Amino acid sequence: MxxxxxxxxxxGGVVGLAVLxxxxxxxxxxxxxxxxxxxxSGASKGNSALLHTGFDAPPKSLELRCMKAGYAEYLRIxxxxxxxxxxxxxxxVAWDDAELAALPAIVEKAHKNGIADVRAISQTxxxxxxxxxxxxxxxxxxxxxxxxxxxxxxxxxxxxxxxxHGATILRNAEVTDGEFAGDEWTLASGQGKITAHVVINAAGxxxxxxxxxARPSPFAIKPRKGQFVVFDKxxxxxxxxxxxxxxTARTKGVVLFRTAFGNLAIGPxxxxxxxxxxxxxxxxxxxxxxxxASVMVPALAKVDVSATYAGLRPASDRKDYIIEALKDRNWxxxxxxxxxxxxAALGIADYASQLYAKNFGKLPKKPAEQVWTPVPNLSEGRIxxxxxxGEILCHCEHVTRGEIExxxxxxxxxxxxxxxxxxxxxMMGRCQGFYCSAHIADISKGHFDGKP
Amino acid sequence: MExxxxxxxxxxxxxxxxxxRLSDLGIRDVVVLEREAVAGGIPRHxxxxxxxxxxxxxxxxxxxxxxxxxxxxxxxxxxxxxxxxELVKDGHLRTQTPAGLAEMKARxxxxxxxxxxxxxxxxxxxxxxxxxxxxxxxxxxxxxLHHNKPFERPVIIGxxxxxxxxxxxxxxxxxxxxxxxxxxPRISAQRPGDLIARxxxxxxxxxxxxxxxxxxxxxxxxVEVEHRGKRERIACDGVIFTGLFRPETALFPxxxxxxxxxxxxxxxxxxxxxxxxxxxxxxxxxGIARKLT
Numbered sequence: 098m099x100x101x102x103x104x105x106x107x108x109g110g111v112v113g114l115a116v117l118x119x120x121x122x123x124x125x126x127x128x129x130x131x132x133x134x135x136x137x138s139g140a141s142k143g144n145s146a147l148l149h150t151g152f153d154a155p156p157k158s159l160e161l162r163c164m165k166a167g168y169a170e171y172l173r174i175x176x177x178x179x180x181x182x183x184x185x186x187x188x189x190v191a192w193d194d195a196e197l198a199a200l201p202a203i204v205e206k207a208h209k210n211g212i213a214d215v216r217a218i219s220q221t222x223x224x225x226x227x228x229x230x231x232x233x234x235x236x237x238x239x240x241x242x243x244x245x246x247x248x249x250x251x252x253x254x255x256x257x258x259x260x261x262h263g264a265t266i267l268r269n270a271e272v273t274d275g276e277f278a279g280d281e282w283t284l285a286s287g288q289g290k291i292t293a294h295v296v297i298n299a300a301g302x303x304x305x306x307x308x309x310x311a312r313p314s315p316f317a318i319k320p321r322k323g324q325f326v327v328f329d330k331x332x333x334x335x336x337x338x339x340x341x342x343x344x345t346a347r348t349k350g351v352v353l354f355r356t357a358f359g360n361l362a363i364g365p366x367x368x369x370x371x372x373x374x375x376x377x378x379x380x381x382x383x384x385x386x387x388x389x390a391s392v393m394v395p396a397l398a399k400v401d402v403s404a405t406y407a408g409l410r411p412a413s414d415r416k417d418y419i420i421e422a423l424k425d426r427n428w429x430x431x432x433x434x435x436x437x438x439x440x441a442a443l444g445i446a447d448y449a450s451q452l453y454a455k456n457f458g459k460l461p462k463k464p465a466e467q468v469w470t471p472v473p474n475l476s477e478g479r480i481x482x483x484x485x486x487g488e489i490l491c492h493c494e495h496v497t498r499g500e501i502e503x504x505x506x507x508x509x510x511x512x513x514x515x516x517x518x519x520x521x522x523x524m525m526g527r528c529q530g531f532y533c534s535a536h537i538a539d540i541s542k543g544h545f546d547g548k549p
Numbered sequence: 550m551e552x553x554x555x556x557x558x559x560x561x562x563x564x565x566x567x568x569x570r571l572s573d574l575g576i577r578d579v580v581v582l583e584r585e586a587v588a589g590g591i592p593r594h595x596x597x598x599x600x601x602x603x604x605x606x607x608x609x610x611x612x613x614x615x616x617x618x619x620x621x622x623x624x625x626x627x628x629x630x631x632x633x634x635e636l637v638k639d640g641h642l643r644t645q646t647p648a649g650l651a652e653m654k655a656r657x658x659x660x661x662x663x664x665x666x667x668x669x670x671x672x673x674x675x676x677x678x679x680x681x682x683x684x685x686x687x688x689x690x691x692x693x694l695h696h697n698k699p700f701e702r703p704v705i706i707g708x709x710x711x712x713x714x715x716x717x718x719x720x721x722x723x724x725x726x727x728x729x730x731x732x733x734p735r736i737s738a739q740r741p742g743d744l745i746a747r748x749x750x751x752x753x754x755x756x757x758x759x760x761x762x763x764x765x766x767x768x769x770x771x772v773e774v775e776h777r778g779k780r781e782r783i784a785c786d787g788v789i790f791t792g793l794f795r796p797e798t799a800l801f802p803x804x805x806x807x808x809x810x811x812x813x814x815x816x817x818x819x820x821x822x823x824x825x826x827x828x829x830x831x832x833x834x835x836g837i838a839r840k841l842t
Binding site: 326327329330331374375376377378379380381382383384387400401402403404405406483484485486487488489492493495514527528529530531532534535536538539542 | 584585586630632634645646647648649650665666668669670671673674675676677678680683684686687688690691694695697699761762764766799802803
């Protein structure tokens with residue numbers, strides 16, 4: 098395939114897809130190149146699926162700016178794309194006197210960041226709000242705006258909306274080389290040569306390697322692994338709020354949170370590694386996480402673990418996001434988007450479009466009629482397809498044959514088994530495919546053959 | 550609301566045998582709710598011999614045994630693709646069928662939801678998450694129901710009776726396991742399991758060997774094991790987690806709602822053979838019949 102595009106986005110994670118959506122909706126001819134056999138197969142594969150207010154982000158940072166904009170846009174568009182929002186609030190919990198002493202500074206920082214409804218709560222109020230929390234909890238900071246979302250449906254919706262506005266998404270399309278000739282980039286990819294006026298680097302854990310095509314990379318990616326343990330559905334009712342620890346300079350720490358799918362999970366750890374692709378769990382850490390969860394909520398000791406996973410955040414050696422335009426290289430860098438990328442993605446996309454307008458020319462007018470592409474609902478608490486009937490294939494997560502067949506069809510069918518799981522939740526419950534995986538493998542036979 | 554004398558949740562050996570016996574005892578308003586498309590339970594996909602002895606004094610394969618169970622249930626109200634979502638309150642159920650949601654009630658509800666193996670996740674095994682990791686149950690369905698060969702040279706984790714079933718399942722399609730790994734110093738299954746593995750099927754059984762992690766990008770490439778404090782890497786392309794059966798109790802995590810409900814067969818735990826389940830189903834039916842008449 099040799100085609101000319103206005104914009105080539107490198108990287109099909111949540112950030113790349115949000116950027117693609119933004120430019121496609123602004124009327125540009127866009128392509129996205131993803132190295133994996135499906136979108137969301139890198140950093141966006143495993144995270145905690147929380148929508149953050151930015152209350153604890155570095156003040157005046159680009160990260161905070163993008164988070165706030167992304168948060169606001171998610172709330173604006175979520176109904177039109179049928180994206181879930183579990184309004185849960187978060188509580189930063191102090192477990193000892195030193196942490197208790199650190200709480201006022203957290204409130205102060207939140208107010209400085211413009212999150213005005215953040216306030217300290219006493220031990221009594223904490224116990225009233227979260228009766229299952231261990232008695233060791235001494236007090237906390239309430240952050241009403243922190244919510245739970247679904248980490249995969251949102252970027253999938255961005256992808257579908259971009260496609261509906263004429264964008265192209267190519268998978269199995271690793272960019273191996275790029276050449277800039279005056280006014281145009283020619284990229285060598287797993288799907289052939291692509292030419293584009295402007296390249297946007299949203300390559301996540303490979304961001305610095307891709308950046309080297311345009312310039313010596315001013316940042317180095319330091320993949321930071323996070324391991325998670327997911328408890329089975331009975332755990333969901335044990336908590337309402339997202340329980341955050343008092344953060345350190347390096348990480349927001351290990352969080353206990355409900356999921357949109359009716360589970361409760363703990364994670365992530367923060368472990369630096371050189372490996373950019375594989376996030377391996379280790380048994381000792383999983384055991385420690387499980388134990389830690391039951392120290393925080395004692396009733397969890399009796400609930401089974403239904404899943405474990407690990408993700409890799411594209412942290413960098415810089416303190417802030419790196420989002421900048423290289424005017425004379427027709428290049429926009431979107432790098433070092435660490436753990437807050439899911440929240441910030443829409444804000445990052447908007448910021449990137451402003452950089453484009455400033456450096457590469459005005460964006461065409463918004464199309465008179467915007468197309469909205471609602472995604473199927475996977476979250477509990479709203480109507481799910483099985484409730485309307487159909488044959489349930491995945492019994493643990495109540496996934497119907499119709500949902501699986503739909504995920505294997507359409508403009509962006511699942512590219513691999515992981516993609517099918519992320520689109521439907523099939524095989525992600527307590528039995529991990531004991532009952533249905535062979536059946537689903539049969540249905541999906543021939544669908545995962547490396548096509549774009 | 551649809552109402553019956555007895556509703557049985559689960560159409561495996563226990564549920565079908567209980568339904569048959571209830572009907573024979575004169576309790577005819579009995580409904581079996583089976584969530585799979587075909588009744589028969591786990592034996593449906595155990596393609597090797599070893600079924601039917603305790604219940605029928607025959608030596609059948611699993612699928613043959615399941616077919617006999619279905620035959621015995623001829624004329625009974627066995628509904629497939631019927632999922633129970635929730636035990637609501639005294640004798641009520643919330644269900645899902647291809648037609649949608651519904652509520653049902655009965656004078657008594659027998660839970661015969663069976664058992665399943667513990668998957669990788671609940672064992673907190675480390676490593677990456679490549680394709681080719683599954684339980685025996687899934688492997689059997691791949692091999693016997695769908696004729697798929699998910700891997701060529703897997704390792705088998707565990708040495709219970711079902712682990713040897715996994716071995717036989719592999720052999721059916723010419724899959725050659727590299728090793729069978731058992732954490733304990735002795736294998737869990739009684740003889741002649743180990744002899745079968747070692748001498749008939751040519752698979753080394755390695756005791757005191759614990760799985761630490763699974764390696765691989767897209768597909769399984771190796772497992773890391775620990776034997777007497779030493780770590781070792783075994784190249785393979787699949788991992789079969791066998792056994793550690795746990796009763797399927799997702800419908801009642803906090804116990805049964807009332808005396809209108811009872812449990813029988815493998816949903817009670819610990820693991821019984823399908824023949825024993827058949828006999829337990831008979832006993833459960835007799836108990837229910839006494840209670841209702």
